[in-house]
Each structure stands twice: as structure tokens, then as C-alpha cells.
Amino acid sequence: MRIQDHPILDFSKGRKVRFWFEDRELEGYEGEPIAAALHAAGVRVLSESPVRHRPRGFFCAIGNCSSCLMTVDGRPNVRVCVEALHEGMRVQKQRGGRGDLA
Amino acid sequence: MKTTADAVIIGGGITGCATAFELARNGMKNVVLLEKEYLASGATGRCGAGVRQQFGTRINCLMSKASVELFENLNDYLGFDGDIEFNQGGYLLLAHSEATMAQFAKNVALENSLGIPARLCTPEEAKEIVPHLNTEGLVGASFCAEDGHLNPFKVTQAYAEAAQRLGVEVRKFTEATGLIMEGGRVAGVRTAAGDLATPLVLNATGSHAPLIAKTAGVDLPIIGERHQILVTEPVAPLQKPMVISFQYGVYCQQTPHGSFIMGVGDPHEPKGFDQGHSWDFLHRVAEKIAWLLPPLAGIRIVRQWSGIYDLTEDNQPVLDEAPAGCGHFIAAGFSGHGFMLGPTVGRIMAAKMLGQTPPIDVSALNLGRFARRELVLEPSVV
Numbered sequence: 001m002r003i004q005d006h007p008i009l010d011f012s013k014g015r016k017v018r019f020w021f022e023d024r025e026l027e028g029y030e031g032e033p034i035a036a037a038l039h040a041a042g043v044r045v046l047s048e049s050p051v052r053h054r055p056r057g058f059f060c061a062i063g064n065c066s067s068c069l070m071t072v073d074g075r076p077n078v079r080v081c082v083e084a085l086h087e088g089m090r091v092q093k094q095r096g097g098r099g100d101l102a
Numbered sequence: 103m104k105t106t107a108d109a110v111i112i113g114g115g116i117t118g119c120a121t122a123f124e125l126a127r128n129g130m131k132n133v134v135l136l137e138k139e140y141l142a143s144g145a146t147g148r149c150g151a152g153v154r155q156q157f158g159t160r161i162n163c164l165m166s167k168a169s170v171e172l173f174e175n176l177n178d179y180l181g182f183d184g185d186i187e188f189n190q191g192g193y194l195l196l197a198h199s200e201a202t203m204a205q206f207a208k209n210v211a212l213e214n215s216l217g218i219p220a221r222l223c224t225p226e227e228a229k230e231i232v233p234h235l236n237t238e239g240l241v242g243a244s245f246c247a248e249d250g251h252l253n254p255f256k257v258t259q260a261y262a263e264a265a266q267r268l269g270v271e272v273r274k275f276t277e278a279t280g281l282i283m284e285g286g287r288v289a290g291v292r293t294a295a296g297d298l299a300t301p302l303v304l305n306a307t308g309s310h311a312p313l314i315a316k317t318a319g320v321d322l323p324i325i326g327e328r329h330q331i332l333v334t335e336p337v338a339p340l341q342k343p344m345v346i347s348f349q350y351g352v353y354c355q356q357t358p359h360g361s362f363i364m365g366v367g368d369p370h371e372p373k374g375f376d377q378g379h380s381w382d383f384l385h386r387v388a389e390k391i392a393w394l395l396p397p398l399a400g401i402r403i404v405r406q407w408s409g410i411y412d413l414t415e416d417n418q419p420v421l422d423e424a425p426a427g428c429g430h431f432i433a434a435g436f437s438g439h440g441f442m443l444g445p446t447v448g449r450i451m452a453a454k455m456l457g458q459t460p461p462i463d464v465s466a467l468n469l470g471r472f473a474r475r476e477l478v479l480e481p482s483v484v
Contacts, residue, residue: 050336050359077335077402098338098360101397 002040017087034080034091035061035068046070046080050097071099104134104271106299109455110291111135112278112314113306115146116254116441117433119261120448121304121455123180126268128456133270134300135262136293138277142258145308146441148377148409150331150353150365152344153442154193154249155218158209158481159418162439163216164462165446170248172445173257181267182260186252187358191342193249194223194231195482196394197241198349205481206244213246220246232345234397251344251355254441261448278307280317281430288318288429302455304431309375309412311420311434320424323472324435325413328371330383332406334398336360345395351484352390354398362398366390367484379408411438416477419443421450421467431455432469438483 003011014030021043028037035058038046046068047056059067063082071092072078076099080091092099108130111118114137122135137143153173155166172179173188197203206222213220221244228243229235262272273295281303282290290299305314309326316322337360346353351367366387384406392399414420417437424432433451436443446462453460466478 075400076337095338096360098336100338101340101401 002036017085019085019087019089019091021091022093028085030086031084034070034072034083034085034089037085038080038091045093047094047097053096056097069097069099070094074102076100076102103295104132104298105296106132107134108132108300109134109302109304110278110298110300111304111306112291113137113144113304113308114141114258114262114272114274115144115306115308116142116258116261116444117436117447117451118304118306119258119265120444121306121433121451122270123261123265123268124448124452125455126265126270128452130456131269133265134298135265135270135272136276136278136291137272137274140274141262141272142255145409145412145436146254146258146444148331148407149254149441150251150355150363151254151441152193152249152251152346152353152355154246154344156193156195156209156213156220156244156246156249156482158205158212159478160212160216161462161464161466161478162418162443162480163213163218165443165464167216167218168446168449168462169443173252176257176260176445180260180264182256182263184256184260186256186260188250188252189342189358190248190250191344192231192245192247194228194343194345195244196228196345196347196349197243198239198347200241202349203241206242209482210244218246219248220244232341232343232395234340234395235345236394236396245343249344251357253357257444278314280314283318283428286425286428302429302431304433304451304455306433308434308436308440309410311412311432315424315430315432318424318428318430320430320469322420322432322434322469323414324420326374326410327413328376328378328408329365329367329411329438330371330379330387330406330408331363331365332384332387333404334362335402335404337401340397341395346484347394348482348484350390350394352387352394353484354391354395361404362401364391375410377408377410379406412440413437415472417480417483418467418478419447420469421447421454421464422469423454424469437480
């Protein structure tokens with residue numbers, strides 16, 4: 001789901017790019033937040049809690065809350081709500097909410 | 103509120119809380135613990151949280167071995183409903199010179215003779231234990247698999263709660279300002295909230311111990327020195343042992359939560375009670391760790407802070423009553439390894455205060471040793 005018409009904001013979309021989420025190949029627009037592309041593709045669970053492995057999803061959307069930390073191109077703990085999407089990116093969920101150091 | 107107590111413990115770190123618990127466990131009914139801020143707000147809660155048995159003096163080997171045995175069963179021993187997070191991933195001590203390696207060989211011989219399962223390692227063996235270690239310039243290492251690290255807040259809380267269940271009264275945010283002496287004996291403790299009459303006091307206030315001791319007429323040669331430390335973002339488990347180099351004054355461990363905790367010594371740190379921190383430390387520790395443990399070069403730092411070492415001339419604590427027979431007991435001057443000795447020191451000080459024989463003979467750690475030049479120099483410290 002994407003917002004198409006907004007009363008104040010204009011969306012200038014970049015070109016369509018392909019990227020990887022786990023073992024799925026998805027589409028998004030270059031330069032949009034990774035989390036936006038995942039959300040548009042129906043991905044709701046971005047991470048999990050460290051002890052009980054409960055699902056964690058899109059929450060603050062401004063890079064503060066740590067709910068969307070994912071491993072991107074081998075870098076752990078990337079805040080995907082404020083990280084721009086690029087062609088061919090590899091986005092992975094972190095087991096127990098913690099990624100491996102490259 | 104009570105105005106009299108059988109014993110008053112000053113200081114709500116591990117030493118104070120463990121001693122309060124052991125006193126109550128041995129039947130003392132009316133014990134009050136005074137803490138000027140919150141529990142573990144001083145050196146205990148600010149430390150690197152490691153526990154090792156690899157030392158260069160017999161007395162430290164014995165005390166730390168007894169502590170590890172207590173830590174191994176501390177959740178049960180104290181009836182703690184949480185977890186003290188004891189991770190026995192070992193301690194890897196690095197030698198970057200032949201002189202350090204020779205000291206390690208002496209230490210390991212001593213440790214083995216006391217039943218501590220430490221061993222010397224080649225650089226290759228060290229790399230097997232910590233695969234991401236940079237072995238450039240490494241001469242060898244010393245490793246003990248029983249060593250480890252734990253959560254100092256949980257440990258202190260576990261002791262304090264267990265002590266409270268046995269009747270100890272814990273008064274937080276209550277500063278002891280000095281002792282009340284009558285005829286050369288302790289008669290009470292002055293606090294910000296009024297006087298408390300008692301014949302027995304434990305001074306477990308770390309770098310602040312000389313200030314309390316002074317009010318009993320005792321000159322306690324302990325100097326405060328700032329040491330800085332930082333914590334990183336959590337990542338997946340990578341490093342089980344504490345890695346430490348005496349040569350570079352650097353140590354680094356990964357907590358069960360996934361964060362790395364690390365620090366580096368600096369001879370230019372301010373003396374006294376400064377608990378600030380510096381930009382310079384951040385540079386120095388990042389440079390050292392990125393070289394020593396290369397995968398950590400990209401990790402983000404969350405926060406840095408500092409605590410105060412209670413340094414003595416021989417890097418050993420004072421575990422004594424001073425002046426003798428006056429009721430003022432001192433357990434301070436741990437010089438950076440007080441947390442790991444805490445459970446044992448609690449037992450030792452409780453025994454001393456009850457007039458019993460302590461489980462380990464610590465008479466060498468008396469206050470008079472400095473004046474008599476009978477130092478018990480510990481060579482293996484950061």
C-alpha cells in the first residue's frame with residue numbers, strides 16, 4: 001500500500017529498482033526509505049524482540065525507535081525507515097533482533 | 103525510622119551489599135545499609151564487569167577463585183528471581199612482549215598450584231579461542247575458561263534483596279557524612295537524615311573511603327582515579343571470552359544482550375572524584391579495538407561513561423579494622439578489581455565484623471602495610 005495523493009506532500013518517485021528481502025526479490029522506487037518499499041510489498045514484520053522473539057514492525061518512522069533494525073548489504077542494525085533504497089540491495093531480518101557483524 | 107543498629111554498612115555497591123547479606127545470614131538482626139545515591143551507582147555499576155582468577159598474587163587468586171564458585175550458584179544462593187547473567191566464556195589475557203609472557207608463565211604456575219585451570223597459549227591457540235583476534239605482534243596468551251563476566255546491577259540487586267529479606271534495612275539516597283567516635287571507639291554514623299548509633303561500621307565507599315576514615319582519625323592512602331568505558335550497539339553473539347591486554351591497557355567483552363563493553367587505560371586521567379568523560383578516550387579505544395579485534399571496526403557506539411578506581415600503592419584493597427578494635431572496618435582500595443572479589447570480600451568482612459575467623463587469611467591486606475613498606479604488589483592489573 002502506498003499513499004498516492006497527499007494534501008501537502010508531493011512524491012517525486014525515483015526509477016523502479018529491484019532488491020532482495022530475505023530470499024524474495026521485490027520492487028521499489030530508488031531513493032525511497034527501504035521500509036516504504038517493504039510496506040508496499042506487504043512486509044509487516046521487520047524484526048523481532050531479543051528474548052521472546054515477538055514480531056516487531058514499522059513504528060516511529062523517523063529513525064528513533066529501533067523497531068525496524070535490519071541487516072542491509074551485510075551491515076547490521078540499519079534503520080530501514082530512514083535508509084534510502086538502491087538497486088540490488090540485500091535486506092535481511094535479524095534473528096533475536098541482532099545482526100551479525102560483517 | 104531506626105536510630106540504632108548492630109552494624110551499619112556505608113556504601114551500596116557489591117562490597118557493601120554482599121557484606122550486609124553475609125552479616126544477616128550469620129544471624130545479625132539489626133543491620134542498616136546506607137547508600138548516598140542508588141545501589142551500584144558508584145564503581146560497581148560503572149565497571150567492566152569481568153571476573154577472572156588469573157592473578158599474580160596468591161591472595162587474589164584465592165579470593166577470586168572463591169568468588170567464581172559463589173557466582174556460579176549465586177542465583178540460588180541468594181534466592182534471586184532474576185538472573186545475574188554469569189557468562190563463563192573465559193578470559194584471554196594477551197602478551198605482546200616476552201616480559202609479559204614470562205609474568206604469565208609465573209602466574210599460571212601459581213594459579214594451577216591453587217586449582218585454577220588457567221593455561222598458556224601460543225598465538226595460534228589464542229586465535230582458535232577468539233577467531234577474530236588480530237595476532238600481529240602477539241607473543242602468547244593466558245586463558246582460563248572458568249573466568250567470565252556478569253551483570254553488576256543484577257548482582258548488587260540480588261544481594262540487596264536477599265539481605266532485605268533477612269531483615270537488613272537499605273537506605274538509599276542517604277549519605278553518611280562521617281563517624282561518631284567516643285573514647286576511641288565507633289559510637290555511630292552521621293547521616294544527612296540524622297545520627298545512627300552503632301558500635302560496628304563497614305566503610306565500603308570505594309574512592310570516598312578516606313573521607314569517612316578521616317573522621318575516625320585514620321589516614322587511608324587511597325586515591326581516586328577516573329577510568330573510562332563505553333558500550334556499543336548489540337549484535338549477534340561473536341565473542342565469548344573477555345579479551346584483555348595489560349600492555350595496551352585495553353579490555354573488551356560482549357554481554358549476553360549483544361553489546362560490547364570496552365575500555366582503555368590512560369595515565370593522564372584526572373585524580374579525585376571526576377566522573378566525566380573525554381573525546382580523546384573515544385578515539386583511543388576505537389583505534390586500539392579496531393586494530394586488535396578488526397570486525398568491531400564498523401560497530402556503532404551507544405554511550406560512554408566513567409567510574410572511579412579506588413587506587414592503592416600496591417593495587418590491593420585494605421581489608422582491616424582501623425584503628426584496631428575500634429569498630430571501624432574498611433573494605434576499599436580495590437584498584438579496579440573490586441566487583442569480581444565482592445562475594446568473597448562480603449564473607450571475609452562479615453566474619454571479621456562478627457569476630458570470627460575469615461574463610462581466607464587476608465591479614466596481609468592490613469592498613470599498616472603501607473607505612474611498614476610490606477606491599478602485596480599485584481602485577482596483573484589494568
